[in-house]
Amino acid sequence: xxxxxxxxxxxxxxxxxxxxxxxxxxxxxxxxxxxxxxxxxxxxxxxxxxxxxxxxxxxxxxxxxxxxxxxxxxxxxxxxxxxxxxxxxxxxxxxxxxxxxxxxxxxxxxxxxxxxxxxxxxxxxxxxxxxxxxxxxxxxxxxxxxxxxxxxxxxxxxxxxxxxxxxxxxxxxxxxxxxxxxxxxxxxxxxxxxxxxxxxxxxxxxxxxxxxxxxxxxxxxxxxxxxxxxxxxxxxxxxxxxxxxxxxxxxxxxxxxxxxxxxxxxxxxxxxxxxxxxxxxxxxxxxxxxxxxxxxxxxxxxxxxxxxxxxxxxxxxxxxxxxxxxxxxxxxxxxxx
Amino acid sequence: xxxxxxxxxxxxxxxxxxxxxxxxxxxxxxxxxxxxxxxxxxxxxxxxxxxxxxxxxxxxxxxxxxxxxxxxxxxxxxxxxxxxxxxxxxxxxxx
Numbered sequence: 281x282x283x284x285x286x287x288x289x290x291x292x293x294x295x296x297x298x299x300x301x302x303x304x305x306x307x308x309x310x311x312x313x314x315x316x317x318x319x320x321x322x323x324x325x326x327x328x329x330x331x332x333x334x335x336x337x338x339x340x341x342x343x344x345x346x347x348x349x350x351x352x353x354x355x356x357x358x359x360x361x362x363x364x365x366x367x368x369x370x371x372x373x374x375x376x377x378x379x380x381x382x383x384x385x386x387x388x389x390x391x392x393x394x395x396x397x398x399x400x401x402x403x404x405x406x407x408x409x410x411x412x413x414x415x416x417x418x419x420x421x422x423x424x425x426x427x428x429x430x431x432x433x434x435x436x437x438x439x440x441x442x443x444x445x446x447x448x449x450x451x452x453x454x455x456x457x458x459x460x461x462x463x464x465x466x467x468x469x470x471x472x473x474x475x476x477x478x479x480x481x482x483x484x485x486x487x488x489x490x491x492x493x494x495x496x497x498x499x500x501x502x503x504x505x506x507x508x509x510x511x512x513x514x515x516x517x518x519x520x521x522x523x524x525x526x527x528x529x530x531x532x533x534x535x536x537x538x539x540x541x542x543x544x545x546x547x548x549x550x551x552x553x554x555x556x557x558x559x560x561x562x563x564x565x566x567x568x569x570x571x572x573x574x575x576x577x578x579x580x581x582x583x584x585x586x587x588x589x590x591x592x593x594x595x596x597x598x599x600x601x602x603x604x605x606x607x608x609x610x611x612x613x614x615x616x617x
Numbered sequence: 618x619x620x621x622x623x624x625x626x627x628x629x630x631x632x633x634x635x636x637x638x639x640x641x642x643x644x645x646x647x648x649x650x651x652x653x654x655x656x657x658x659x660x661x662x663x664x665x666x667x668x669x670x671x672x673x674x675x676x677x678x679x680x681x682x683x684x685x686x687x688x689x690x691x692x693x694x695x696x697x698x699x700x701x702x703x704x705x706x707x708x709x710x711x712x
Binding site for chain 1: 628632645648650655657
């Protein structure tokens with residue numbers, strides 16, 4: 281599977297706006313000042329995406345619910361046969377909005393929650409009361425029949441609270457708890473010294489998270505970090521080796537710029553003016569991401585075949601070279617772990 | 618004999634154009650995707666996927682037999698092997 285060159289992404293993560301009512305300490309898009317695409321242009325782009333064969337769109341932002349035309353955009357996407365989901369902070373999702381989202385075709389909504397402790401989450405997100413609103417949103421979404429998940433970016437405020445986060449997710453009745461690795465993009469780069477873990481701390485976190493994943497029933501604990509290959513913990517069903525970015529998924533920014541993922545600031549085209557399949561097929565950057573070459577300690581690592589150097593975005597952000605080893609990697613030169 | 622039913626949650630697409638030259642067994646002609654699982658299909662498997670919904674194994678054998686220069690039992694085994702892989706991944710069910 282790892283060598284298949286698909287004709288188009290399976291999934292597009294689409295940041296349809298940059299504005300947000302929150303002020304998160306790790307925000308990757310806060311500094312993006314480009315204009316959002318207009319409704320008409322966006323709908324035309326969605327048609328292009330569906331025609332290219334993309335299966336699903338995951339809307340993000342900013343906070344996507346700050347786009348007044350989000351429901352229309354979703355309904356249109358759904359009518360094209362696209363499977364529609366969204367990541368939101370949950371602030372604007374009350375009972376009525378949850379029902380509207382369901383009617384507009386949303387099959388899944390992920391709510392970002394960074395801590396089981398309301399005060400910690402609220403401070404991190406910069407908005408008092410946001411934890412309570414996030415949990416309420418999950419309740420309304422579930423009642424409306426929308427599949428829900430919690431997304432948590434792992435960092436210093438939550439890395440030692442796996443059990444508590446799992447308990448919160450179970451109490452909220454979500455189907456999935458996503459533990460996202462910390463990226464050094466946007467404010468995540470500015471605040472990395474305060475928020476990021478050391479490689480050895482990542483190792484401890486992932487060992488504990490994998491143990492929880494195996495022991496907790498009725499909840500899918502998702503770990504999207506390629507470096508867990510060092511712990512022989514990549515799911516058997518993992519679709520590709522290394523990162524999925526540029527192999528299965530692509531990112532589109534609010535102004536239509538296409539990037540390999542939301543955390544790699546290299547523009548490879550624009551969905552308004554370029555052909556998606558052509559960019560997907562011909563981009564030199566995507567080609568490099570699909571054919572990474574081991575450097576440094578990766579060169580002698582027995583886990584490289586599965587891990588492919590870990591998260592490309594992190595390697596690029598912190599070392600300037602996407603082929604360099606993921607700075608989060610705790611592995612030794614020859615034995616992986 | 619049970620009928621084969623597509624899992625309605627499965628998304629699929631052709632990766633090659635139908636007008637492309639006939640591919641070999643290794644060429645990925647299409648993919649199935651559902652809930653984090655993906656299966657790549659060669660032309661033979663893709664054809665089975667496209668026609669299997671609502672049919673029995675025997676109906677598939679009868680339908681495909683004229684297209685292949687192999688004996689019926691070999692074809693039946695090949696189709697069953699593919700259907701087993703679909704069933705294991707939850708892409709089809711029998712009813």
